[in-house]
Amino acid sequence: MRGVHLLSTLVVLALASFLASATDPGSLQDFCVAVNDTKTGLFVNGKFCKNPDDVVAEDFFTYGLDKPGDTSNKVGSIVTAVNVERIPGLNTLGVSLARIDFAPYGENPPHTHPRATEILVVVEGTLEVGFVTSNTQNKLFTKILNKGDVFVFPIGLIHFQFNRGHENAVAFSGFDSQNPGVITIADAVFGSDPPINPDVLTKAFQVGKNVIDYLQKQFSKAN
Template sequence: MRGVHLLSSLVVLALASFLASATDPGPLQDFCVAVNDIKTGLFVNGKFCKNPDDVVAEDFFTSGLDMPGDTSNKVGSNVTTVNVDRIPGLNTLGITLVRIDYAPYGENPPHTHPRATEILVVAEGTLEVGFVTSNPQNKLFTKILKKGDVFVFPIGLIHFQFNRGHENAVAFAGLSSQNPGVITIANAVFGSNPRINPDVLTKAFQVDKNVIDYLQKQFWVPN
């Protein structure tokens, strides 16, 4: 019995250690500006880092987020991402910024970020936003947001934004990972490569196979 308790304790400690590390690792230096030069760089957290003596203010800077993105696509939205590829100084700092533009009645369709919580602020327009909790509750939390309103989407949960207005809308969001990832539900389910067996989706969605065939033939916007 004592051995069982010891094993249980070890399992709990291992799980706690895993959960504590299930996010971007904390940096052990002031910064680690990403570079592609493997001759002069130091390899840290998956990137080569610039010699700190060569770092300049431009490594922590970008511009152009005042420019609207092209929303002339089927979903009527555009996501402009500011990550380590755009600001090398973001490397190891565990954060990403996005600008999201919405055409009238455009949407950022249901999706998840497997490695990040998202906090969104509306800069212009009116958005209907929401997220759904995990099984078995699948509870929807939804809100109408106006300019200046802020909403949080917890890590890994399916969420969306929809422009309810007749005018363009703009939002900015911060995500708590250098590489938050994104899985757009419709794209993943109906636009996978290769396609998921239609018999699987027919049973999963409880619809006629013709519906699945139709959906799998659509062009899914990689937003």
């Protein structure tokens, strides 16, 4: 237990070091706590700002990251995001965080964050991770990570995490954006609403229409 607390401390320090350099627009004020109040709020960077006189400590606080997420789904993983939607005080600060839980052989499928670089720290278990460069080379950079290991995924590049072990795995990720966004490749391509014309996907993936029909059925929002 003591080792877990020590590692958690190191995780926080590592993320803090990374998050000190943000890619979102720099703030010219101490804070701009997000609030859904169009009458008294000031619109800044996609959110309305709370009156500074009404700001409280809870605006910069959340809890529950010590609790495992529910991984009983098709991919065997769950991401618990800590972004501006969960901590209003993150607004304009250019940082966010996530806890990722993996069931045995669960994965965080290939996806991309259009607005952020990600740094990941493994807290428990063993993960196979990697990212692919853009179409000039499509080069794969991959690594097996154990407890305490750290890996970086450059902004916008497709990447993944896969639990290779028989036990649950846990990782924490830091992002240099208050709202990194996420595009899960399979969900976006085969689960779009309305569906992409199968003729487009058949040609793009060089497979038969029956394969595309099957994949679109699997990723349909109706499932």
